[in-house]
Structure formats: C-alpha cells, structure tokens
Amino acid sequence: xxxxxxxxxxxxxxxxxxxxxxxxxxxxxxxxxxxxxxxxxxxxxxxxxxxxxxxxxxxxxxxxxxxxxxxxxxxxxxxxxxxxxxxxxxxxxxxxxxxxxxxxxxxxxxxxxxxxxxxxxxxxxxxxxxxxxxxxxxxxxxxxxxxxxxxxxxxxxxxxxxxxxxxxxxxxxxxxxxxxxxxxxxxxxxxxxxxxxxxxxxxxxxxxxxxxxxxxxxxxxxxxxxxxxxxxxxxxxxxxxxxxxxxxxxxxxxxxxxxxxxxxxxxxxxxxxxxxxxxxxxxxxxxxxxxxxxxxxxxxxxxxxxxxxxxxxxxxxxxxxxxxxxxxxxxxxxxxxxxxxxxxxxxxxxxxxxxxxxxxxxxxxxxxxxxxxxxxxxxxxxxxxxxxxxxxxxxxxxxxxxxxxxxxxxxxxxxxxxxxxxxxxxxxxxxxxxxxxxxxxxxxxxxxxxxxxxxxxxxxxxxxxxxxxxxxxxxxxxxxxxxxxxxxxxxxxxxxxxxxxxxxxxxxxxxxxxxxxxxxxxxxxxxxxxxxxxxxxxx
Numbered sequence: 001x002x003x004x005x006x007x008x009x010x011x012x013x014x015x016x017x018x019x020x021x022x023x024x025x026x027x028x029x030x031x032x033x034x035x036x037x038x039x040x041x042x043x044x045x046x047x048x049x050x051x052x053x054x055x056x057x058x059x060x061x062x063x064x065x066x067x068x069x070x071x072x073x074x075x076x077x078x079x080x081x082x083x084x085x086x087x088x089x090x091x092x093x094x095x096x097x098x099x100x101x102x103x104x105x106x107x108x109x110x111x112x113x114x115x116x117x118x119x120x121x122x123x124x125x126x127x128x129x130x131x132x133x134x135x136x137x138x139x140x141x142x143x144x145x146x147x148x149x150x151x152x153x154x155x156x157x158x159x160x161x162x163x164x165x166x167x168x169x170x171x172x173x174x175x176x177x178x179x180x181x182x183x184x185x186x187x188x189x190x191x192x193x194x195x196x197x198x199x200x201x202x203x204x205x206x207x208x209x210x211x212x213x214x215x216x217x218x219x220x221x222x223x224x225x226x227x228x229x230x231x232x233x234x235x236x237x238x239x240x241x242x243x244x245x246x247x248x249x250x251x252x253x254x255x256x257x258x259x260x261x262x263x264x265x266x267x268x269x270x271x272x273x274x275x276x277x278x279x280x281x282x283x284x285x286x287x288x289x290x291x292x293x294x295x296x297x298x299x300x301x302x303x304x305x306x307x308x309x310x311x312x313x314x315x316x317x318x319x320x321x322x323x324x325x326x327x328x329x330x331x332x333x334x335x336x337x338x339x340x341x342x343x344x345x346x347x348x349x350x351x352x353x354x355x356x357x358x359x360x361x362x363x364x365x366x367x368x369x370x371x372x373x374x375x376x377x378x379x380x381x382x383x384x385x386x387x388x389x390x391x392x393x394x395x396x397x398x399x400x401x402x403x404x405x406x407x408x409x410x411x412x413x414x415x416x417x418x419x420x421x422x423x424x425x426x427x428x429x430x431x432x433x434x435x436x437x438x439x440x441x442x443x444x445x446x447x448x449x450x451x452x453x454x455x456x457x458x459x460x461x462x463x464x465x466x467x468x469x470x471x472x473x474x475x476x477x478x479x480x481x482x483x484x485x486x487x488x489x490x491x492x493x494x495x496x497x498x499x500x501x502x503x504x505x506x507x508x509x510x511x512x513x514x515x516x517x518x519x520x521x522x523x524x525x526x527x528x529x530x531x532x533x534x535x536x537x538x539x
Contacts, residue, residue: 415471436502442460458487495522
C-alpha cells in the first residue's frame with residue numbers, strides 16, 4: 001500500500017485543493033508530455049525517427065509511421081496507443097484498437113468520439129472515490145509511521161537492555177565456570193575414599209557371604225534328601241530298595257522309557273537296598289531328576305505347545321468377517337475358555353528353575369549392608385556429585401541464555417530494528433477450512449480447522465524483497481514436502497498498516513504459499529504536502 005500511496009499522493013494533493021485541468025490544444029490522443037512533437041503547420045516526424053509526413057496526415061485514419069505515432073487518435077495503426085486525459089481522475093493509455101469500438105474505456109468518454117456509444121463522463125465521481133481512498137491510505141500511512149517510530153525507539157531500548165543483560169550473564173557464567181571446577185575437585189576428592197571403602201567392604205564380606213550361602217544351600221539339600229528318602233521308602237522299613245526306586249520312571253538314567261533293575265541298582269551304588277547313611281552317598285545320582293509325589297519342587301517348567309498359542313486377530317482380520325459369524329465364534333471360544341479354566345484350576349504350573357533360584361537367593365539373604373563409616377563416605381560422595389551436577393546444569397542454562405541473547409542482538413530486524421517486536425510472537429488467520437499461523441523469524445504453519453495434524457509451510461529463510469525494499473518480503477523455506485512434489489514454502493508480503501495482522505493467504509502455485517501481513521514497521525515516511533505534481537494530465 002505504501003508504494004502505491006507514494007505514487008498517487010501528488011494527485012491527491014492536487015485534487016484536494018480543487019485544481020482543475022487546463023485544456024491545452026493538441027491532436028486527439030496525444031499526452032501533454034509529447035505535445036511538442038505535434039506542431040500544427042510543420043511536418044510531423046515519426047517518433048521513431050523513421051521519416052516525416054505533412055501534418056495534415058496526422059490522425060487521418062491511415063497508418064504512415066511504423067510505430068503508429070501519426071495516428072494517436074484513430075484505430076488505424078495496430079500498435080498505436082490512445083491517451084485518455086480523464087480530467088478529474090487519473091490519466092490512462094489504451095490500445096488504439098479500442099477507439100470507437102462502442103465500449104467506453106476512458107472515463108472522460110474521449111475514446112468514443114465517433115461511435116455513437118452513450119458514454120457518460122464519470123471521471124469526477126471516480127476521482128472523488130479515489131481521493132477518499134487515498135486519504136484513508138494517507139491517514140493509515142501517517143499513523144503507521146508514527147507507530148513505527150515508537151517501535152524503533154522500543155527496539156533500541158530493547159537491544160540496549162539485552163546488551164546489558166548479556167554482560168551480566170557473562171559475569172555469571174565466569175563465576176559458574178569457577179564453581180563447577182571447584183565442585184569437580186570436591187567430587188573427585190570425595191569419590192576416592194568412597195571407592196576404597198566399597199572395595200574394603202566387598203573384600204571383607206564377599207568370602208563370608210558366599211560361605212554363608214553355601215551352608216544354607218547344604219542344609220536345604222540335606223532337608224530335601226531326608227524328605228525324598230521317606231517318600232521312596234514305601235514300606236517304611238528304613239531302607240530304599242531297587243523295587244521302590246523303579247516306581248519313579250523319571251529317574252531312568254538314559255531316559256529310554258525302559259527303567260531296568262540294573263539301572264536302578266546302579267543308582268543305588270550297585271546294591272539292592274540302602275539305609276539313610278548310604279542314601280546320602282548316592283543322593284547326587286537322584287536329586288536332579290527326582291519328582292516328588294507331594295510337591296512339584298524340582299519339576300521342569302511346562303511350555304505351551306505352539307499350536308495352542310493364539311495370536312490376537314488384527315483389526316483388518318476382524319473386519320473381514322460378518323458380525324454374526326464373529327459372534328458365533330466368540331460363543332464357541334467362551335465355552336472352550338470355560339473348559340480351559342476348569343483344567344487350569346486342577347493343575348498348578350511348577351516353578352521354573354529361574355524362579356526357584358531367585359527364591360533360594362532371597363532365602364539365603366543379601367550382601368550385608370555397609371558399616372556406618374563406609375555409608376558416611378558414600379553419602380558425602382553422593383552429595384558432592386549432586387552439587388557438581390546442579391552447577392553443571394546451571395552453567396548449561398547460562399550458555400543457552402547467552403546464545404539466545406547474542407542471536408537477538410545480531411539478528412537483522414531491519415535498518416532500525418523496527419521488526420524486532422515480531423520476535424517470539426505468532427499471528428493467526430482463520431479461514432473456512434484452515435487456521436494459518438505465522439511466527440515471524442521462525443515458521444509458518446497450516447492446521448485443519450476441524451481436527452488434523454499441523455503442516456509446516458516453511459521455516460525462516462531470509463528477507464526477500466526487491467533490492468530497493470528488501471524488507472518488504474519474508475521467505476520461509478523447507479516446509480513439509482508435498483505428495484510427489486517439492487517442499488512447501490511461503491512468501492510473506494508486508495504492507496503498511498496500523499495493526500499487526502495476517503490479512504490473507506493464498507496458494508498461487510502448488511506448494512508455494514503467499515501471505516499478506518500488515519504492520520506499522522513497514523510504513524514509510526509520508527511525502528510532504530508541498531510536493532508538486534508533474535504534468536496536469538496525470539490527473
């Protein structure tokens with residue numbers, strides 16, 4: 001808006017003081033700026049300099065000049081142009097082919113001088129509307145420029161505050177660096193005696209602890225051996241015989257489903273019967289395979305056969321069958337589950353070796369606790385570690401703070417940092433389908449209004465306006481990729497306005513978005529009211 005306003009302001013100034021155009025005699029269709037080339041009574045030279053013709057052949061409805069300059073007021077030359085004076089409004093040029101074509105192109109009706117078209121001169125009315133529009137634009141530009149000066153002053157103060165804060169934070173960083181190094185020394189000093197104390201504790205108690213565990217396991221083994229002897233002694237005669245051993249087929253040494261008397265005798269040390277004392281000598285031959293008649297203490301874990309393992313049906317599989325069929329299958333499965341539950345109630349899964357081993361370890365106790373002196377050293381070392389970690393964390397936070405401050409101070413926020421107030425702000429525009437979100441110097445995104453994930457339309461790239469006004473456009477690049485297309489990108493066009501707001505979005509090309517964004521920061525200084533217009537025909 002600001003560039004157009006600067007172009008049209010001379011007209012606004014002239015219209016606002018009621019200056020009227022003075023008619024200067026010249027051939028029809030010739031602008032005032034070229035009147036000197038059309039002097040009546042003198043030969044006319046084509047404006048391209050190709051040749052000269054008598055003046056009476058100007059506007060004679062025959063094209064003599066290749067550039068069409070001899071027929072500015074007729075449709076004779078295909079490449080000619082007709083100048084609409086449009087007094088009271090803006091002048092304009094139209095192609096010569098539109099002269100006397102029955103359509104009113106010039107608001108002053110001069111293009112239809114011989115067509116009989118019923119044209120009305122609307123230049124004053126259009127000029128009035130244009131003047132009102134320009135006056136509004138002028139007011140916006142003036143107020144926007146005042147706000148811009150305030151933004152510049154605030155930005156200057158903000159930068160100075162950040163510079164001062166950076167100095168303070170750098171001092172804090174230096175203090176923290178010294179503190180971290182001091183705490184590192186304290187930590188390392190505390191960890192050395194802690195390490196030595198732990199090693200002493202381990203050395204002093206490890207042998208004793210493992211010896212204690214061995215005794216406990218030995219006592220458990222003897223107790224179990226006594227239980228098994230009583231279970232095998234079916235006739236309670238105080239002896240375990242070959243025949244009694246044969247009732248336990250799981251003891252078959254070669255597991256060939258044929259447990260013979262010779263094999264049973266071999267397990268008993270080559271004799272037919274053993275008493276409790278002799279049973280202790282052959283116990284190692286039996287204890288690994290023996291399955292108690294009372295408890296499942298040493299039973300191997302029961303694994304579920306692969307064919308019984310049911311994989312849960314995926315969502316896709318369940319959708320392949322009619323609902324009635326699924327219901328029937330579910331009823332059958334429920335009946336099967338009830339039978340399985342009943343079977344489960346009658347059978348208890350024996351503990352696995354790993355479970356039993358853990359239970360044994362729990363029963364045998366854990367490593368003895370540290371003595372008070374060692375625990376004090378551990379606590380002191382842990383406190384030193386905590387203090388060191390806390391100081392390191394604080395130092396990292398300060399480093400991040402310094403990085404952010406340096407970035408803000410050095411960032412290109414415009415010639416006078418007028419765009420600095422955009423930083424860390426976001427602005428939204430809601431349309432019928434989407435919510436667009438612009439976070440200047442960060443990213444642009446699009447989110448469906450009624451649910452759905454957010455799409456990245458680009459992250460901050462650079463200022464991308466023309467050379468004479470580079471800060472009039474922002475470029476956001478490398479957004480979410482389009483399906484079989486490029487990554488999304490957004491160009492943000494800044495225009496002068498009293499408010500900072502996203503006014504429109506569009507997608508001129510696939511995956512390339514355009515966003516209109518008004519801000520007082522882009523408002524230029526309004527031209528002086530003493531500015532003089534150029535030629536009066538520009539009205």
